[in-house]
Amino acid sequence: MAKSSDDAMKTMIANLKTNTGKTLEQWTLLARAQKFTKHGEALKYLKAEHGISHGYANLIAHSVFESAAMLVEDKDGLIESQYAGARAGLRPIYDALIAKITKFGGDIEISPKKTYVSLRRNKQFGLIQPSTAARVDVGINLKGVPVTARLEASGSFNAMVTHRVRVETKSDVDAELISWLKRAYDAS
Secondary structure, eight states: OOEEHHHHHHHHHHHHHHHHSSOHHHHHHHHHTTTOSSHHHHHHHHHHHHOOOHHHHHHHHHHHHTOOGGGOSOHHHHHHHHTSGGGGGGHHHHHHHHHHHTTSOTTOEEEEOSSOEEEESSSEEEEEEEEETTEEEEEEOOTTOOOOSSSEEOTTSOTTOSEEEEEOSGGGSOHHHHHHHHHHHHHO
């Protein structure tokens, strides 16, 4: 069974004190005292000044700015809002992708954000984003894999992935797309 982002977050928060010596609340207060105005400033400070890993620093920075979708309780609501209104017709594409991706293994974390859903194993291997009313973009981390007409370079789409596949119908969720996602999953 895929690990939920809630379970992963609870584990990370529980391990924070053991691994860093402070609770999330203590780190949040310490970082807020610095009066940062941007997430990246807090992230850089925590890593450079306190030697905190990127994952923990990111968690703390999100807590400082109360900005993390991972700290939002209604994760299903994030997905519902992504596929509301003009984008409602794209929901079957998302559902088809998730049905195929969760078969890769029980260690997948499906982490909804405000505008996309992150797909993680040990690290992010892909993402699903309803980019327009007529298209879902699937971002995939495939370092060193050449682009094709369908497997585009991610370009300005999202810096968190190397490639993008534009999906306009449920039938576009085919063996080729799933094989690229599986390859990225295996490499993560």
